[in-house]
Amino acid sequence: MKPIETQKKYQEYVDKKSPNSPILKNCFNAFWVGGLICTIGQIIMQICKTRGLDEATSGTIVSIILITLSAFLTSLNIFNKIGKFAGAGSLVPITGFANSIVAPSIEYKSEGYVMGVGSKMFTIAGPVLVFGICSSIIVGILYFIFNTTGITLS
Amino acid sequence: MEKIGKQTIKFTNLPTILDTASIVGPKEADGPLAKYFDKCLEDEFWGEKTWEKAESKILKETVYSAVKKSNLPISSIDYCFAGDLLNQCISSSFGLRDSNIPFIGIFGACSTFVEGLGLGSIFIDGNAANNVICAASSHFCSAEKQFRFPLELGNQRPQSSQWTVTGAGAAILSSSGTGPFVTHFTPGRIVDMGIKDANNMGAAMAPAALDTLITHLNDTGRKPSYYDAIITGDLGHVGKEILIELAETKGYNIKSNYNDCGVLIFDKNKQDTHAGGSGCACCGTVFSGYLFNMLQNKKYKKILLIATGALMNSTSTQQGESIPGIAHAVSIEI
Numbered sequence: 279m280k281p282i283e284t285q286k287k288y289q290e291y292v293d294k295k296s297p298n299s300p301i302l303k304n305c306f307n308a309f310w311v312g313g314l315i316c317t318i319g320q321i322i323m324q325i326c327k328t329r330g331l332d333e334a335t336s337g338t339i340v341s342i343i344l345i346t347l348s349a350f351l352t353s354l355n356i357f358n359k360i361g362k363f364a365g366a367g368s369l370v371p372i373t374g375f376a377n378s379i380v381a382p383s384i385e386y387k388s389e390g391y392v393m394g395v396g397s398k399m400f401t402i403a404g405p406v407l408v409f410g411i412c413s414s415i416i417v418g419i420l421y422f423i424f425n426t427t428g429i430t431l432s
Numbered sequence: 433m434e435k436i437g438k439q440t441i442k443f444t445n446l447p448t449i450l451d452t453a454s455i456v457g458p459k460e461a462d463g464p465l466a467k468y469f470d471k472c473l474e475d476e477f478w479g480e481k482t483w484e485k486a487e488s489k490i491l492k493e494t495v496y497s498a499v500k501k502s503n504l505p506i507s508s509i510d511y512c513f514a515g516d517l518l519n520q521c522i523s524s525s526f527g528l529r530d531s532n533i534p535f536i537g538i539f540g541a542c543s544t545f546v547e548g549l550g551l552g553s554i555f556i557d558g559n560a561a562n563n564v565i566c567a568a569s570s571h572f573c574s575a576e577k578q579f580r581f582p583l584e585l586g587n588q589r590p591q592s593s594q595w596t597v598t599g600a601g602a603a604i605l606s607s608s609g610t611g612p613f614v615t616h617f618t619p620g621r622i623v624d625m626g627i628k629d630a631n632n633m634g635a636a637m638a639p640a641a642l643d644t645l646i647t648h649l650n651d652t653g654r655k656p657s658y659y660d661a662i663i664t665g666d667l668g669h670v671g672k673e674i675l676i677e678l679a680e681t682k683g684y685n686i687k688s689n690y691n692d693c694g695v696l697i698f699d700k701n702k703q704d705t706h707a708g709g710s711g712c713a714c715c716g717t718v719f720s721g722y723l724f725n726m727l728q729n730k731k732y733k734k735i736l737l738i739a740t741g742a743l744m745n746s747t748s749t750q751q752g753e754s755i756p757g758i759a760h761a762v763s764i765e766i
């Protein structure tokens with residue numbers, strides 16, 4: 279091996295030397311845990327529907343239950359272990375979103391309720407909210423334009 | 433003392449390392465070096481309300497414990513050199529605010545411990561002090577909070593990421609004593625090879641360690657085989673391998689006597705620490721606990737301790753800056 283003199287060569291060398299994440303294993307775990315969370319959601323939904331609630335209300339109840347469960351498990355220091363195991367599987371469903379808000383709230387409680395919990399609560403979820411809302415506005419504008427010119431999207 | 437070669441200080445009135453102390457957290461207590469530490473904590477808070485307070489307490493108790501072990505009255509400690517990773521080094525200054533020891537706060541990221549040993553030795557050799565204490569601390573939880581994500585967040589760590597050691601190490605240097613002696617101090621220069629991944633600190637710091645190692649060997653005219661052990665601070669598994677290979681390309685074979693504190697402190701297979709330990713306390717506790725014991729028992733007679741540091745913060749990473757590395761070396765002989 280030759281001595282490494284340039285930054286570019288060093289970066290290439292480091293990329294080769296650094297261990298990769300076990301992608302296959304991570305994907306598999308993400309797949310079944312994510313699927314399991316969604317199945318739980320679906321079961322709750324079906325129960326609500328058989329009790330005579332409409333689609334929208336049932337959906338809301340599913341969200342509320344999953345968020346509460348995720349927040350509760352976060353506070354018990356369990357959700358981070360699930361997250362470490364399942365990765366995107368527990369991150370992508372609404373459980374991950376709840377976790378990303380509860381986690382900094384716990385972490386920054388020591389800085390007080392205003393400058394700690396209040397201002398740091400959205401440090402991780404913030405970008406998701408900002409870009410989520412922005413893109414929904416753009417889609418809304420597009421829908422408005424096309425809809426008024428006689429083209430319907432549905 | 434005198435400057436030899438490019439950047440090495442050779443001491444003449446050799447400072448003795450009188451005694452050391454180390455306190456570590458629960459994860460380190462599960463590691464292979466547990467029996468060498470003075471105290472292993474059962475939880476990360478140690479009865480405090482915040483992690484920052486816990487870290488201050490760890491540093492404070494380590495310093496007091498080192499003083500106690502050395503049998504010196506605390507009033508005979510002339511200066512304290514201490515540092516940590518938290519903003520403005522609050523763990524050290526808060527921990528030592530009631531100690532009445534003149535305090536010199538230092539920052540060299542994870543290289544702080546050796547930076548302190550080197551500066552303290554200069555004070556002693558130059559007759560500016562009879563006894564100084566050098567300490568450094570880090571805490572996994574406070575470091576995660578400052579540099580990465582909240583602990584409760586369910587995310588995955590990359591394989592090259594390292595685990596910040598919870599704990600503190602302290603060493604008392606004295607003008608009189610029977611060794612081990614600090615014989616040379618090679619302050620490193622800042623080396624940046626353009627690595628931007630904050631989850632791969634070992635790779636970012638390895639070139640700095642290489643630079644300091646080669647400079648030290650050239651300045652002193654020594655070969656790697658002169659030392660019983662060459663120990664780097666916290667390159668971890670990734671950085672260790674890189675350093676061995678980089679040294680080989682420059683014509684130095686360090687395979688047989690080289691190791692890294694970040695590799696030694698955790699069991700990679702059992703403890704899920706990925707690329708190994710890091711933080712000021714990594715080098716601090718492994719030296720104060722394990723290496724000092726080896727020196728006292730004469731299992732090692734000459735060691736070269738090269739503490740490595742990544743001179744970045746979370747803002748510089750977010751702004752896309754690369755990570756400058758640094759490494760300071762002290763040669764310790766009995």
